[in-house]
Amino acid sequence: xxxxxxxxxxxxxxxxxxxxxxxxxxxxxxxxxxxxxxxxxxxxxxxxxxxxxxxxxxxxxxxxxxxxxxxxxxxxxxxxxxxxxxxxxxxxxxxxxxxxxxxxxxxxxxxxxxxxxxxxxxxxxxxxxxxxxxxxxxxxxxxxxxxxxxxxxxxxxxxxxxxxxxxxxxxxxxxxxxxxxxxxxxxxxxxxxxxxxxxxxxxxxxxxxxxxxxxxxxxxxxxxxxxxxxxxxxxxxxxxxxxxxxxxxxxxxxxxxxxxxxxxxxxxxxxxxxxxxxxxxxxxxxxxxxxxxxxxxxxxxxxxxxxxxxxxxxxxxxxxxxxxxxxxxxxxxxxxxxxxxxxxxxxxxxxxxxxxxxxxxxxxxxxxxxxxxxxxxxxxxxxxxxxxxxxxxxxxxxxxxxxxxxxxxxxxxxxxxxxxxxxxxxxxxxxxxxxxxxxxxxxxxxxxxxxxxxxxxxxxxxxxxxxxxxxxxxxxxxxxxxxxx
Numbered sequence: 001x002x003x004x005x006x007x008x009x010x011x012x013x014x015x016x017x018x019x020x021x022x023x024x025x026x027x028x029x030x031x032x033x034x035x036x037x038x039x040x041x042x043x044x045x046x047x048x049x050x051x052x053x054x055x056x057x058x059x060x061x062x063x064x065x066x067x068x069x070x071x072x073x074x075x076x077x078x079x080x081x082x083x084x085x086x087x088x089x090x091x092x093x094x095x096x097x098x099x100x101x102x103x104x105x106x107x108x109x110x111x112x113x114x115x116x117x118x119x120x121x122x123x124x125x126x127x128x129x130x131x132x133x134x135x136x137x138x139x140x141x142x143x144x145x146x147x148x149x150x151x152x153x154x155x156x157x158x159x160x161x162x163x164x165x166x167x168x169x170x171x172x173x174x175x176x177x178x179x180x181x182x183x184x185x186x187x188x189x190x191x192x193x194x195x196x197x198x199x200x201x202x203x204x205x206x207x208x209x210x211x212x213x214x215x216x217x218x219x220x221x222x223x224x225x226x227x228x229x230x231x232x233x234x235x236x237x238x239x240x241x242x243x244x245x246x247x248x249x250x251x252x253x254x255x256x257x258x259x260x261x262x263x264x265x266x267x268x269x270x271x272x273x274x275x276x277x278x279x280x281x282x283x284x285x286x287x288x289x290x291x292x293x294x295x296x297x298x299x300x301x302x303x304x305x306x307x308x309x310x311x312x313x314x315x316x317x318x319x320x321x322x323x324x325x326x327x328x329x330x331x332x333x334x335x336x337x338x339x340x341x342x343x344x345x346x347x348x349x350x351x352x353x354x355x356x357x358x359x360x361x362x363x364x365x366x367x368x369x370x371x372x373x374x375x376x377x378x379x380x381x382x383x384x385x386x387x388x389x390x391x392x393x394x395x396x397x398x399x400x401x402x403x404x405x406x407x408x409x410x411x412x413x414x415x416x417x418x419x420x421x422x423x424x425x426x427x428x429x430x431x432x433x434x435x436x437x438x439x440x441x442x443x444x445x446x447x448x449x450x451x452x453x454x455x456x457x458x459x460x461x462x463x464x465x466x467x468x469x470x471x472x473x474x475x476x477x478x479x480x481x482x483x484x485x
Contacts, residue, residue, distance in 0.1 A: 006474050008035065008042040009131040011120055013113065013140035014103055015044060018052050018082075018089070021103050023249070023385060024137060024168050027216075030252050032087045034467035043131075045123070047116050048080055048091035051101040057082050059091065063126045068118040069185040070111075077119040079126060090127075092119045109140075110176035110202070114184040117143035125157055133162045133474045139174030141165075142206030146189060149209035162481035164473055165210035167203070169382050170224050170231045171307070174202035194236045204233055207240060211480040212473055214245040216383035217404035221246030229380060243480070247470060248407055249383040250463030251392065258393045263362045264369040268394070270457040273450060276369065276394055283370030286363070287329050287354035296326045296443045298436075299371030299395065301364045301386055304334025304357075309377030309400065310341070315429040316377070316436070317345055321352050324440055328353040329371065331363055368393040373439055377424075377432045381405050387421070391456030396449070397421035398439050400432070408461065412452050413438050420456040 014021055016029030028044060035042045048059075059080045067074035078093040092098065097112040106112065121144060124130065136144045145163035152158035180200050181187045192208055195201045207213050215221040223229040225238050237244060254260075259269040265282035268275035277293055284291045298320070302308045320326050330342060330353070342355035356363060368374070374390035376399040383404035387397040391408075399405040401423040412419020422439040424431040443449050 003475070006040045006133060006471065006478075007129070007131040008032075008040060008474060009120070009124070009134045010035075010042055010044045010137075011134055011141045011144060012044070012046055012137045013116070015046050015084075015089075017084070018046060018057065018091075019049055019103055023383070026252070026385065027168070027249055028137065029084070030250065030463050031467060031470065033085055034250065034463035035470060036086050037464070038467055038471060040471065043088045043090060043129075044084060045090040045092065045120050047098045047112075048078075048093040049101060049103060050099045051103075052091065062090070063123075066122055066126055068115060068122050069183075070115060071183045075115055077115070077122070079123050090123060092116055092123065094119065110174060110180045110200075111183055113140040113174070113202075114143055114180060117141055117147070118184060120144060121147060121152070121158070130157065131161060132478050133164055135164045135166065135470075135474070136206060136210070137166045138168050139172060139201075139203040139206065142174060142202035142204075143184060143186070144206075145210040146202075146205045146208075147186065150188060151186070159485065160481060162212075162474070162477035163210045164470075164477045165206040165213050167207070167213065167215045167224070167382070170203065170215075170229070170233060171380070173204065173231070173233070175199050176202075192236065194233050201233075204236055207233065207236055210243075211477040211484070212243050212245065213237075213240060214247050214473060216247065216249045217407045218246035218248065219406045220382045220403040223380075223403060245473060247466055247473065248404060248461070249385065250466040251385060251388045251461045253392070253462045256389050256392050258369055261365055261369065263365040265366070268369075270394070270454050273394055273453060279366065279370035280372070281370075283329065283366050284327070286366065287356075289327050289329075289354060290351065292325075292327070294325075296324065296373060296440055297371045298326055298328045298373045298375055298398075299367040300328075300330045300332065300375050301367055302330070302332045302376070304332045304338035304342075306335075307378065307380045308334075309379055309427070309432075310334070310338045312377050312427070312429045312432050314341055314345065316432050317349075317353065319429075319433050320436060321349050323437075326352075326440065329356070329367060330354070331356045331358070331360060331367060333357055333359060368395050371395050372443060373398055373436075375436070376400070376405060378402055378405060379427055384408070388459075388461045391420055391459055392461075394453040394457050396439065396442075396452055396456065398432075398435050399423050400427065401425050408459075412442060412448075417451075418455070419452055420459060421452070
């Protein structure tokens with residue numbers, strides 16, 4: 001006898017195609033659809049920001065306005081409906097806190113997302129819909145499992161709702177003064193040992209109160225139990241480690257497909273890899289580099305900050321240009337010091353590298369399709385999508401064996417004949433150079449290189465496998481909720 005379908009509310013601060021800042025939006029836009037395809041009633045709920053325009057999306061009003069606590073006052077909230085393929089989407093609109101064009105970066109972000117969280121819970125009653133599980137994502141939704149585990153236990157409508165809390169990036173924790181509890185009318189929430197005096201940490205509260213917690217790769221789930229990567233929350237995470245799991249993010253294989261990608265110069269698949277050379281030539285021309293089919297072309301598409309390993313790159317590139325004929329192309333924006341570093345390097349090596357210090361979605365695809373190697377020397381990488389996309393496009397990844405990079409890339413030096421890329425352990429320029437050296441040696445062996453490319457292209461990182469793992473976590477969360485009752 002098969003288990004009955006679940007009802008799931010997927011709660012996030014951003015989701016493609018409505019609003020996107022980071023990788024959370026990609027997950028929220030893809031995972032609910034994959035879960036829906038497995039036969040479950042999953043519905044997405046996000047804020048309706050000012051940038052989510054009614055002339056772009058078709059909205060409908062689902063209920064009269066209702067109110068949620070906001071300090072001594074009440075805020076009026078509107079509930080709108082839309083559709084994302086087969087997934088119903090609920091959008092929470094509030095003129096004071098959520099109607100701005102930006103998603104994050106406001107001084108009152110804790111108040112904004114407190115309104116969103118309280119409104120999400122109230123909207124369920126307005127809709128008269130009782131999900132089995134609320135899947136809350138990152139600190140912006142940490143108030144929801146906190147409320148469910150405290151006040152919600154006393155209200156029959158919410159008593160049986162389980163909460164899964166997903167940590168996408170532990171570095172962002174939503175810390176604010178404890179007056180936020182007065183604002184949300186949740187003064188009863190207890191101070192946690194990992195919270196600084198006088199503060200509330202919504203990431204910590206979500207971890208403490210959810211029925212289950214997960215991160216976006218198995219390796220990252222282990223790493224955050226350590227002081228080095230626990231971001232101050234490792235004591236709490238260790239307390240709850242029996243309830244902590246890792247589920248690797250997936251990749252949208254329809255969106256990322258070199259056989260159908262209109263942005264690249266020449267479409268190809270795993271059985272027609274010679275066509276990649278056309279993309280390499282086009283990319284070299286766009287970057288104003290010498291068109292050299294034989295020269296290994298190293299690509300990067302990255303945010304330019306410390307956690308992405310930018311501090312390693314100056315000595316690594318100096319070594320690369322002195323010890324090989326390789327070319328290098330970078331696309332990304334970030335910290336000014338790294339903009340200056342790449343501008344300095346480009347001035348020194350104008351014939352060997354090009355740094356595109358901007359956001360360009362089309363160029364990103366052309367780098368995946370045309371570069372030979374894809375470099376990701378991250379200090380921390382909860383999951384990472386760049387390495388998955390690179391493998392999908394026959395671009396061999398060179399990564400630091402951390403987080404999701406360790407879970408997805410198999411080093412062909414260590415597992416000869418089974419590898420999909422190359423990796424290094426120590427966070428150092430020397431270790432990164434060694435991995436690049438090994439990759440360049442393999443590049444000079446065409447048959448070996450082709451097999452590495454093909455193994456990477458045949459890897460299955462589609463959302464289906466991840467969705468099945470999430471369904472299992474939902475069922476475990478429901479069982480845990482019942483056990484605690």
